[in-house]
Amino acid sequence: MSNTKQCPSTVDTKSPDAGEHRLPLNASTGKTYWRGLEELANTPEFQERLQREFPAFASELMNGSRRTFMKLMGASFALAGVSALPGCRRPDHKILAYTKSPEDVIQGKATYYATAVPTPNGGAEGLLAETFTGRPTKLEGNPLHPINRGRSTIHSQAEILNLYDPDRLIPASKKGPNGRQAVSWRDFENFAPDHFARFDATRGRGLAFLVEKTESPSRDSMRDRIRSRWPEARWLPYEAIDSDARRQGSQIAFGAMQREIPDLSKAKVILSIDSDFLGTDPVCMGPAGSRTFSAGRRLTATQGPGSEMNRLYVVESMISSTGGSADHQLSLAPSEVSAFFAELCRSVLRQLGGTANTRIASALGRFEGSMAEHRDAAHWIEAISEDLLAHRGECVILVGESQPPAIHALAHALNAELGNAGQTISYAPLAEDLSASSIASIRQVAADIADGSLDTLVVIGGNPCFDAPIDLDFPALYSRIPTTIHLALHENETGIASTWRLNRTHFLEDWGDVVAADGTVSPIQPMIAPLAYEVGGGEPGKSDLALLAIVAGDSTHDSYELVRRSWQEGPLADVTDFEATWRRSLHDGLVGGTGARGRAVRINTSDVERACANITASQGANLELVFQPCSKVHDGRYSNNGWLQELPDAVTKLTWDNALFINPSKAKELGLTDGDIVEVSVSGFSLDIPVWRVPGVAQNAVVVTLGYGRTQSGHVGTGVGFNTYAIRTSDAMEVAIGASVSKVGGSHDFACTQTHWSMEGRDIILEFDLPAWHKHGDKATEDLDHYGRQRRLNFAEKYDTISHAPAIESLYGSVITENQTHRYDTRPQWGMSIDLTMCNGCGVCTIACQAENNIPVVGKREVAKGREMHWIRVDRYFGSADDPGKGEFSNTYGDAGPYTGGRVSGAVDMTTMPVPCMQCENAPCETVCPVNATIHDEEGLNVMAYNRCIGTRYCSNNCPYKVRRFNYFDYATKKLGGEFVGKEVLGGIVKSEHWVPPRLRERIDEGAGELRTMQSNPDVTVRERGVMEKCTYCVQRINAARVESKLQDLDHIPDGFFQVACQQACPSEAIVFGDLLDPESEVRKEHDSGLSYGLLAVINTRPRTRYKARVRNPNPKIRPPVVDPFEHHGGHNGHHDDHGGHGEESHDDGHVMSLPILTETRSALAQAASGVLGGLA
Amino acid sequence: MSTLFPKWTNAIPQVLGAGLVFGLIAVTAGAWYWMTPAYLEVGYQPTQPIAFSHQTHAGLLGMDCRYCHTNVEDSRHANIPTTTTCMNCHTVADNLGGYLAKAVSIDGSSSSAHWDSPDLQLLRQLHAEGKPVPWRRVHKLPDYVAFPHAAHVNAGVSCYSCHKRIDQMPIVYQAESLGMGWCLECHRAPENHLVDTNDVSVTNLRDVQALLNDSSYSATMGEQLKSHLQRNPPQTCGACHY
DSSP states (O other): OOOOOOOGGGGSOOOOOOOOOOOOOOOOTTEESSSSSHHHHHHHHHHOOOOOOOOSTTTSSSSSHHHHHHHHHHHHHHHHHHHHHHHTTTOOEEEEEOOOOOTTOOSSSOOEEEEEEEEEEEEEEEEEEETTTTTEEEEEOOOOOOOTTTOOOOOHHHHHHHHHGGEEEEEEEEEEEEEEEOOOOOOOHHHHHHHHHHHTTTEEEEEEEEOOOOOHHHHHHHHHHHHHOOOTTTEEOOOOOHHHHHHHHHHHHHOOOEEEEOOOOOSSEEEEEEEOTTTTTTGOHHHHHHHHHHHTTTTOOOSSSOOOOOOOEEESSSSHHHHHHHHHHEEEEEHHHHHHHHHHHHHHHHHHHHHHHHHHHHHHHHGTTTTTSTTHHHHHHHHHHHHHTTTTEEEEEEEEETTOOOEEEEHHHHHHHTTTTTTEEEEEEEEEHHSSOOHHHHHHHHHHOOOOOOOOEEEESSSSSOOOOOOOOGGHOOOOOEEEEESSSSSTTTGGGSEEEBBBBOOTTTTTTEEEETOOOEEEEOOOOOOSSSSOOOOBOOOOOHHHHHHTTOOOOHHHHHHHHHHTTTTTTTTTTTTHHHHHHHTTTTTTOOOOOOOOOOOOOHHHHHHHHGGGOTTSSSSSSEEEEEEETTTTTTOHHHHHHSSOOOOEEESSSEEEOHHHHHOOOOTTOEEEEEEEEEETTEEEEOOOOOOBBBBTTTEESSOOOOOOSSSTTOOSOOOOOOOTEEEEEEEESSSEEEEEEEEEOEEEEEETOOTTTSSSOOOEEEEHHHHTTTTTEEETTTOOOEEOOOOTTTGSSSGOOOOOOOSSSSSTTTTTTTOOOOOEEEEEEEEEETTOOOOOHHHHHHEEETOOOOOOOHHHOOOOOOOOEEEEEESSSSSSSGTTTTTTTTTTTTTTTGGGGGOOOOEEEEEEEOOOOOOOHHHHHHHHOOOEOSSSOOOOOOOGGGOHHHHHHHHHTOOEEEEOOTTTTTOSSBBBHHHHHHHHSSSSSSGGGGGGGOTTTSGGHHHHHHTTTTTOOOOOOTTTTTOOOOOHHHHHHHHHHHHOSSSSSTTTTTHHHHHHHHHOOEEHHHHHOTTTOHHHHHHHTEEEEETTTOOOOOOOOEEOOOOOOTTTTSSOOOSHHHHHHHHHOOOOOOOOOOOGGGGGSOOOOHHHHHHHHHHHHHHHHHHHHHOOO | OOOOGGGGGHHHHHHHHHHHHHHHHHHHHHHHHHHOOOGGOOOOOOOOOOOHHHHHIIIOOOOOOHHHHHGGGSSSSSOOOOHHHHHHHSHHHHHHHEEEEHHHHOOTTTTGGSSSSSHHHHHHOOOOOTTEEEEEEOOOOOTTTTOOOHHHHTTTTTTHHHHGGGGGGGSSOSSSSSOHHHHHHHHHOGTTBBTTTSSSOOOOOHHHHHTTOOOHHHHHHHHHHHIIOOOOOSSSSGTOOO
């Protein structure tokens, strides 16, 4: 690594000691950035990966022996012989036009309809569905919907793939004497009236409904009908991931269950107590949380409006998207978090004064000094309480689900006392189904089964046989119920155990309605008739409303009629013209006038005071096991979605897996490393699961994510990961105290992208503190550089590598020559800006891009080889304030570094960076393509002609950003999992179908797999094997906009006329795209910002995608901000020494700037070049 | 001495040589034939399920292209009309009245327009069953090419430029190669193929043909393009391939 001489920032004239490895420090902060522990420790494996342009085995087909290979391939060669030749000739293409013209359909143009998707555990997102001649292809956020405002999340983006999931189409079935038999809905409709009429005599006793949680006027109306017919039937809302603590906390504080509705855009100080509100915690209402949070962080000026940003403190058990976005992040075990917050409350309330406050403070008296063992925690508490008190009415405290009810109640009290209630946070009563306790529901079912009183259980949504607490032994109980009816999208673990397994419609297939967290009522409008297998006589599913109507003996079973009926009684009962309002709300995707239901609520201080007694003190060294929802598959419901499975997790960057996340130093203490299988025992249950070390996990905590290890999920999700529900008991649903972890031998292979496509230790992330921006952000950009040349460098660039490298002179003369046909001076010139301060790494850009650009899923085996196809990846860098060369680190794995529990100040921080193609003006990829398949166009796009590409991969070799992707196999046409060639031979050996290379997989367009191709965007080519591909700035959208602007007779494409897919999806609004020559365009302003820098601009690629440096807003009481980055940096022993003293002495320091070498190199190159030319002449 | 090899073996090298040559030719010709995409062939003229005549409808009856190809000005596709579009005229034979008589009188051979012609019977049957007519596609671009009809038609590229005198074709065939070189001919010299839509409708194939064959018109167009028409056909890969 040290021998590379192209970039002065990486040149080290001293040969480094073999055992010593130093990561370059960042110029602006003096921090070290690293992406994986391998990189930090500089292991041989990491080194090897760096040296190779393509990961090992990247072009090998099989790791097996040649003989196995031939055996396997024989079959496919034979098949290829039969199928390939005739395919070349005379495609007899039929054109089937409509018989009758549908209204408003222009073939070849998308039509958008508003709809909404219910989110897990209540709430909704408002969406627009893009449809091509009746075929939905993509979902976008509904710009009118207050939750989305046009933005979306990974789950709403990925729902379109669920619609076309062939595994979903398994027909309804019934348990029979000889196993399961396929049945039709008609059979159920014949069975239901008589069966349910029996409960009329018992007033419903013996009948129970276990339903997923949602707030839906129509379902509520069906519930009320069922109740009025069978008053004693049980209606039990249940979700696997549903904390009672939040509800109970509000019950304590307000005397009634309330939902929090925060408005982060008004908050100047935000304190998160184990709440991942930008990620898995729905408290801030999904995309609305990211949007309002980043609205308070956008820096557009150094003074006045747009120059201030909010401050986020996060105290959590494992670093999350939210923790990564924080200005101060602290990793503590859950009980320590409670103690920390109790102590903080005590401090704030005592300073606030007043009788009630003083009484609560004294009830928390026992926490005084409880954080003393954490060196800096006391310091933190003091600093945060001061900050909160200074921002009364402008701060907000959010508590996560792992915390006990008393902590939630305390937070409500604190928010009220600080004057935040009604300002930054308001409250609304919880709907009936949402205020039910899931754990109480499932316990009730278990108790009813145990005493034999339950005759018929109707399960709607949900998968209790998989995700119920393990101590209830629910699957065994479930099989004892005489009649079970299960309605779900997939045939899951509960489905195959049920008497009746009924198939459900996707939300894009049938009518419904849903209420979002803020109270906005939305219709769920279907986009396509319910899908079904044509072969095999399968039948389309029905919605939950239809099932309830059948059960209740309703007059109609039609969802459309049911929704309209309930709206006439409910949301639209008072309107005069029902039809007009109904049509308006279908158009808008919401009912006008609903929503914004929050208000301030009085606090019941004496109850809060009493609850303080229930807060348990820190558990000390007792290991705490934390159960978290997976950011991708949630509780397991999305596990059959390939996009989500393959999306690298925001923090761990794992794909296709879960693991036991553990702090590296704790792992070292236990003698564990990544992939080691351990036995985790807690509450009398144990589980074998591999370990994955993550800095930023609390020392005394281990974390597992739920939703993996499905046994009955489908071709994609079955057998992926480890079922952590196996150790989750009903009294420890969020945190289990006293877990033990012991190594059992064996190891597991992970497919982790965290060190893929690494860009080594160059200045990739630039990070500043807010005061430095205020002081220097506007400084003259025309300046002398370190070599005495006049250079135009903005604030950020002054700290970038580009500032201490001489301006690059091209061997071929000026970059833009006279003979060059385009000089980038005609509008439009496309460019992009990505604000690292706003990005929280959620990955919605990746999924949106995948949906828009027909990007295939490649499977775990291919990801493990570094062949993931994502055009925009999100890199995650950990930063640590300590210099690894100064003894805090040694070069062994996970040495006691800055993460040791006692050393709070040494916490890691995290920065995420989306990396699409940079569309370099001097694109290195273009010069090496032997067939001109990638060239530049007049608008500054680095375009890629797939049909011209012959797959040499030179372009990818030469790409400094590693953003080019290669189709090693026919991913687009082969199924993931499922049947594969040679299954008879290999079936027993292949552990998981994800390990089957796509070459051997069954074709997608055979059988029901054809469905998947229906998702494809017709405006984008589906790439074949052997072709390079990459981000094109959504050139199909650019072209469509160009045509549209001409049809509308516009001179130019106006700013905001269209959005690219990643920009459109990003809820943080971190991505801006537009015409750089439009002086008024957003992107022009972003590029002109002092924070804007080009990634690796030092190599003179002139990237069109630029970044805005990450800015943190530290509390000076916790960490003094770096006000003068130059001076700060001079004190460090890094490779940027020349920033400070440019003197001789800095040259002795190890990392030396070496201008002479660069000059020598260049003259040598020039000589070589002239030699060659001379030889030619 | 008895010969080891009979005399006829002397012919083996010649036969082998000739066989090799013919074999190579056969393989080459076969590969050429089988691997050339048919859609690049000028003159491709599949038999349609219904012998719909553009000559009769667009030519003799003078129907505008856009009566059937309704989306051509709005979308990338010039859509195939729905069956109901056909039935607008063909519902009842009597209603065709003068039109049918006119068509038959001008073109005595177009007996297919008779009420009881098998083609129209099939059309009515498909319409009654709600099934689409299985037209066979004539013009097909590969998946990796995006060709927006709307952009071209609105810019003043006539149907004639790509489809030639489709109003004279009893059965449609592919008149131009639709290859990339052919596309670029026009993108590099648009003045030879553009008409000013104020002068003539792009669907008036006869007049467009006359204009485009008039070299003085292309000179005027060249001037107009430079001065005010703002037609800049892109020549970059990304304009069509994405």
